[in-house]
Amino acid sequence: MAILPNLILKSRDTSLIELKDIHFSEKNKNLLKQLLKEFKYINTFREYELPVDNKILLFGYTGCGKTTTAKAIAHKLGKEILILNLGEIVSSKLGETAKNITSIFRKASRENSVLFLDEFDYLGKTRDYETKDSGEMKRIVNTLIQQIDQLPNETLLIAATNHSSIIDTALLRRFQLRLKFEKPSKNDLDIYYDSLLLKFPEKYRNFERSYSISYAEARDITFRNIKNRIIEEEEAKELKAV
Structure with missing residues (x-):
């Protein structure tokens, strides 16, 4: 079969x-x-x-x-x-x-x-x-x-x-x-956010954290904020180069 x-x-x-x-x-x-x-x-x-x-x-x-x-x-x-x-x-x-x-x-x-x-x-x-x-x-x-x-x-x-x-x-x-x-607690999510941010420079680690969400949602929020910061930096470099 x-x-x-x-x-x-x-x-x-x-x-x-x-x-x-x-x-x-x-x-x-x-x-x-x-x-x-x-x-x-x-x-x-x-x-x-x-x-x-x-x-x-x-x-x-x-x-x-x-x-x-x-x-x-x-x-x-x-x-x-x-x-x-x-x-x-x-x-x-x-x-x-x-x-x-x-x-x-x-x-x-x-x-x-x-x-x-x-x-x-x-x-x-x-x-x-x-x-x-x-x-x-x-x-x-x-x-x-x-x-x-x-x-x-x-x-x-x-x-x-x-x-x-x-x-x-x-x-x-x-x-x-x-x-x-189960949906993670605030403390669980803070531990998770911190673990995700460890590999990134300090300057990318500051953003407003969301709670009462899943780990998957927390991961998406974290990476989205970091990517937005990188985009802002890259666009600023391009403006300076003009």
Whole structure:
């Protein structure tokens, strides 16, 4: 069965952020440490027929690093990552979506890779049997549950969603680890702003900081302000040269 063209195989990512450089709550840090140690000693666990926790749900506020975290975990484990946006694989052909999901899981299992399912809520919505599409959605959710249950110990599944409350509870139960990503506090954002500004000259570091936003938004604001300062300097040089 052919793999969908929108399944992206990432072996090297120049934009990768190391796991140690991502801002996590203490609870999330501890869960990730445990995960990494379990995969490190997976062969020893196998001797005692102990499974590793290889199914993780990343959920919560948008723009707080769920995709970045998935990539960083794969890099730390030395595994390739298969990234799939579930909102992009739904087919109008009856039964085609379930076949696509099966194909993708089989590829991840063969390669012992990290399978990252973004927008997990798109196919994991609570089943509503009153709608005309309920039969197809039921097949898709059941296929997803079956593939998750059959996932080999060495393959890591990471699912991400901004809307965990609408996901079918039968799917949620499959995830041993659940990492909640919350909107950062003022102190968290100040630490993040400072970390971003370290590599820039002092003269670019002064600007009005915004709060009650995500890390992604803070990053965009920081870089936009620095670029504007550079543009002002370059335009001033051009005026002097005239």
